[in-house]
Amino acid sequence: MIEVSHLYKYFDEREILHDVSLTFEAGKTNLIIGQSGSGKTVLMKCLIGLYTAEEGQILYNGRNFAQLCKTDRNLILQEMGVLFQGGALFDSMTVEENVMFPLTMLTGKSPSERKERADFCLSRVNLEKSNHLYPSQLSGGMKKRVAIARAIALNPKYLFCDEPNSGLDPKTSLIIDKLIYEITQEFGITTIVNTHDMNSVMEIGDTVSFIHNGILWWRGTNTEILNTENKEVHDFIYAAKYTQQLYNRILGNE
């Protein structure tokens, strides 16, 4: 479980996050949605320790990241798996080496154990035959899947995904979404997903938080979001004309 309370983040006097308080529960897929530039990535980077928030605190199962010493921080970091927006695979390493990398650097596992674990993670994301390819030889969706495999290599307690399906076709997006959802349930991970894809929201959003101009504007489940009265949320999810028409038709038919 991750508890965020009263988080403020500034960049050169500019307020990016304003008093954000949120709880992310274990075994749930927590979605963060919002317009481009609303502060989703900044929030996630605060959560994974890349940015330090000016005010507020973040508790990981009760542990306050900012107040820990370096060794304890590293322990928390090792419990995190992160899927970056572009995958962030290491270009100089093969798929297999990428997945094995956290195991090599952070565990005392023998080479054969590492290989076994990497193979398991890769099969988990349905990528069995690409072990010796380099990231440049992969398609966008494959890269994302390798990145997921790398993120789960160390059995994380917390999984962060920044726009896991941006730039992917709807079908591949669905596969990635399902994958994240299944892994979350299977291993009881606290998963946080940034997205602006409404399909993901409906498909996997156990909880949905809507960020608007750095403020937590709305919070609920994916069933509640369809009927929200909140204007900004409504405008966001029904941005396209056809979804509005679809919605009206459903209402009319009911």
Place this chain on the structure above:
Amino acid sequence: MKGLQFIGEYLLLMRRVFSRPKKMAYFRKQLIWEINSLGLGSLLIVAVVSVFMGAVLTIQTSLQSESPWIPTWTIGFVVRQSVILEFSPTIISLFLAGKMGSSIASEIGTMKVTEQIDALETMGINSASHLILPKIAACAIVNPILVIISIFLCLFGGWFACVFMSSIPSEQYIEGLLSFFRAYDVYYALVKTFVFAIIIASVSGFCGYRTKGGALEVGRASTQAVVNSSFSLLFFNVILTKIFLG
């Protein structure tokens, strides 16, 4: 003001770079890989540049000393001294600053803008040390070796000029090469190269590491790496020469 900030940021980064590697075995693997790519990758250009420059240096020197008062063997002596003291350590290091500097900065810069460095940091790995230290170590090992090779090839180039372009009799050239030799000069050359190597790798690594943005900025970082490391190298050249020979 900007320069001072640059130096300050550089020093702060270096404090992170020079720390014990997390996994020694992995560091060794990286080091060997870097030695291979940085060293072998530069061997050809160093060899070609050295042979040609040695030949030209010998021809030029012989043209400048066509006086009956200057014994012919001095040409070999002058060529050897210029090569050991200045040409190989400095000019070759400048070449390497161009070649290694741009490759280091663009590699690390690309890793920065594609969030690979963020990925390392979120694993709790000191990305600065993980990426830059093997490169510094590799340059510090490889560059002195390249410079020694360069010295020999320059002198060979000079001999080539003597034999095939009959600038001067080659026996006299060789006699000049062998006269008044001081081991201290070679020592000076190698210390200089060693310092230059650390400058090239660390300044270029720094320029790559502070890249923000996209592909355009990576290109800019790599240009900046070459310019900054060349300037720092020339600056330290003056200081080291003053310390060792002044």
